[in-house]
Amino acid sequence: MMIGNTFDSWRRNSPYYDETHEALAASVSSFIKQEALPNIEAWEEAGIVPRSFHEKAGDAGLLGLGFPEKWGGTSEGIDSFHKLIMVDETARSGSGGVQSGLFTHAVAMPLLIHNGDEALANDIVPQVIAGRKILAIAVTEPSGGSDVAALKTTARRDGDHYVVNGSKTFISNGMRADYCVTAVRTGGAGMGGISMLLIPTDLPGFSRTPLKKMGWHSGDTATLHFDEVKVPASHLLGEENAGFKAILRNFNWERVQAAQQCTSFARIAHEEAVDWANQRVTFGKKLGAHPVIRSKLADMKRHIDTTQAWTDLCAWQFDRGTESAADIALLKVQATQMFEKVLREASQVLGGASFIQGTLTERIYREVRVVAIGGGSEEILLDLAGRQLGYGTN
Numbered sequence: 454m455m456i457g458n459t460f461d462s463w464r465r466n467s468p469y470y471d472e473t474h475e476a477l478a479a480s481v482s483s484f485i486k487q488e489a490l491p492n493i494e495a496w497e498e499a500g501i502v503p504r505s506f507h508e509k510a511g512d513a514g515l516l517g518l519g520f521p522e523k524w525g526g527t528s529e530g531i532d533s534f535h536k537l538i539m540v541d542e543t544a545r546s547g548s549g550g551v552q553s554g555l556f557t558h559a560v561a562m563p564l565l566i567h568n569g570d571e572a573l574a575n576d577i578v579p580q581v582i583a584g585r586k587i588l589a590i591a592v593t594e595p596s597g598g599s600d601v602a603a604l605k606t607t608a609r610r611d612g613d614h615y616v617v618n619g620s621k622t623f624i625s626n627g628m629r630a631d632y633c634v635t636a637v638r639t640g641g642a643g644m645g646g647i648s649m650l651l652i653p654t655d656l657p658g659f660s661r662t663p664l665k666k667m668g669w670h671s672g673d674t675a676t677l678h679f680d681e682v683k684v685p686a687s688h689l690l691g692e693e694n695a696g697f698k699a700i701l702r703n704f705n706w707e708r709v710q711a712a713q714q715c716t717s718f719a720r721i722a723h724e725e726a727v728d729w730a731n732q733r734v735t736f737g738k739k740l741g742a743h744p745v746i747r748s749k750l751a752d753m754k755r756h757i758d759t760t761q762a763w764t765d766l767c768a769w770q771f772d773r774g775t776e777s778a779a780d781i782a783l784l785k786v787q788a789t790q791m792f793e794k795v796l797r798e799a800s801q802v803l804g805g806a807s808f809i810q811g812t813l814t815e816r817i818y819r820e821v822r823v824v825a826i827g828g829g830s831e832e833i834l835l836d837l838a839g840r841q842l843g844y845g846t847n
Contacts, residue, residue, distance in 0.1 A: 460724060461541065463758070469534050469765050477518075477535055481542035484513050489546045496671035497816070500663075502554035504587070504629065510555055511584025515539065520562065524578040533768040537713045544717035547813040549820040550672030552714065557626045560707050561590035561634040564649055564699055568691035573651065577632060589630035591621040591652075591677055592700060601636065601700060602644040606679060608637035613686050615639070615650060617658075617679040623827070627675025628663050630654055635677075636696060644697040649690040658682040668820035705781050707828050709771060712764045712788035715824055716757055719792050722799035722814045723753045729803050746802060753798050756791045763787060779841035782834035789825040796821055 461478055464470040488509050496502050510516050518539055520526030536559070543552050558581050565588075566574055580586035597603045606619025617637060624633070633652045640646030652659070658680040666674055691699055727750055730741030740746055763784050770776045796818045800807040807814045825831060839845065 460545070460720060463720075463761065467765065469769060470538075473530065474534055474538050477538050478542050480513070481515065481539060482545060484510070484515065485543055485545045489543075489548075489551055493546050493548055493551065493671065497548065497550070498670075500665075500670055501628070501673045502551060502671050504584075507555070507584035507587060509584070511582060515543075515555065516558065516584055517582040519559075520566070520578065520582060524574070525582040526578075533709070533772045534765070536710070537764070537768055540710055540713040541717045544714065544721060547718075547721060547816055548669075548671050549714065549718070549817075549823065550669040553625045553669055553672035554629075556710075557590060558588040559710070560703055561588045564590070564634050564690050564703060565651060568649065568699060569651060570687050573687060577651075586631040587626055587629050589624055589626040589633045590703075591624050591627070591633040591635040593621060593623050595620060595622045595676070602647070602697065604636055604638060604647065606635070606637050608639050608648065608650055608684070610639070610686070611683070614683045615686060615689070617650065617652065617682040617684055620676060620678050622676040623664070624675050624677055625669075625672060627661055627677055628673040633677065634690065636700060640694040646694050647696045647700070648693050649696040649699065650684050651688040651690060652679075652682065652684050653688075656682050656684065667822060668816075669823055670819075701778070704828060705776060705778055706771065708781050708785040708834075709764065709767050711824055711828050712760065712767070712784050715788035715792035716761045716764060718817045718820070719753070719757050719760075719795040722796050722817055723750070723757060725813050726750060726753070726799040726802040729806070740802070749798050749802065753795045756795055760784075760788050760791045777841070779838040782829065782838040782841070785829065786831045786834050786838075789821075789831060792824060793821050 464474065488506065514527060517526030519528055519531050519536055521528050540552065543555065562578065562581060566578060577586065581588050592601060594604050594606060596605060606617065606621065608615040608617045621635065631654055633654060635650050635652045637648055637650050638646050639648040659682050660678045661675045664674045664676060690696070727741070730746055730750060731739060733740040741750065767776060767781055767784050796814065799814045800818060803812060803814055806812055807818070809815065829837070
């Protein structure tokens with residue numbers, strides 16, 4: 454099913470969005486309709502987005518949003534809401550795998566730009582923005598999950614190189630990535646011994662294994678293996694043993710984007726449910742004319758709009774440097790729980806049709822869990838927020 458004109462109408466009554474955001478929305482929407490929608494089913498079946506799609510996205514300017522002009526990006530006049538537009542409009546594909554495939558670099562590349570050697574950034578950033586190279590971020594490990602401070606992948610200094618041993622898992626773009634921004638242990642135990650390395654994936658000793666998943670089928674995910682991988686010391690991003698703080702700030706924006714992804718996909722499912730309710734006839738009248746269904750649809754909209762308002766507020770605070778890690782953690786929990794509720798209700802409205810491949814609700818429902826777990830699970834984030842707010846410390 455196609456998403457109609459009401460999908461993005463909410464922005465027209467928001468104080469955060471102006472004509473520049475609407476112009477970007479129109480451009481991205483056109484690109485997705487032309488380049489993604491005709492191919493998404495084939496990509497879902499293949500389990501991967503082709504590299505040619507990255508190049509087309511680069512040519513269209515989608516990959517450079519918010520990055521410096523000197524490397525081919527667009528940063529003048531760009532705020533967090535332009536970035537939320539990108540998430541919102543690419544959600545029209547109905548595939549989190551497409552979004553993951555295209556935009557993992559948005560989380561990884563700031564670590565390279567702000568902490569890496571200038572010559573390294575000059576060489577790699579323009580290629581990523583152009584879609585010719587693919588960048589991944591590798592933090593999560595098989596043994597630790599969200600416990601970043603306990604990571605075990607080591608990097609020992611050996612002359613002009615670091616020698617890396619260990620593994621990472623659940624890595625988006627892991628099979629196609631040309632480079633991985635990788636969290637490694639260069640010092641002692643805990644958060645104080647963590648550094649960030651940019652690791653080329655063509656180095657001897659590096660290998661990867663694809664992972665089959667419940668959802669995000671068109672987004673490739675992998676386990677990465679490092680066996681005595683020699684990485685040039687110039688690929689260290691920032692100071693040695695000072696990588697943990699940079700990772701955490703990146704997580705904050707990743708979680709705001711995740712919240713937007715939840716509201717965007719929930720809005721798609723809601724619209725599909727509304728269309729279905731307006732067409733389906735049951736017991737002699739339109740499905741949507743039954744009070745229980747009408748109330749269900751209204752309640753879905755209430756949850757979506759509430760979450761969107763909070764997402765916009767956190768984005769506004771992010772632009773001003775006043776964001777709160779606790780609020781962003783709570784926002785992501787709100788968004789993922791809303792997402793799960795709305796998709797369940799949309800499935801109830803569609804009935805058996807939502808269990809058969811062919812509806813957007815069926816595809817999106819399979820992707821609820823990855824957003825609820827990735828970037829910090831609900832349990833981890835609620836505890837993080839409680840600690841940040843000082844609960845239980847008196």
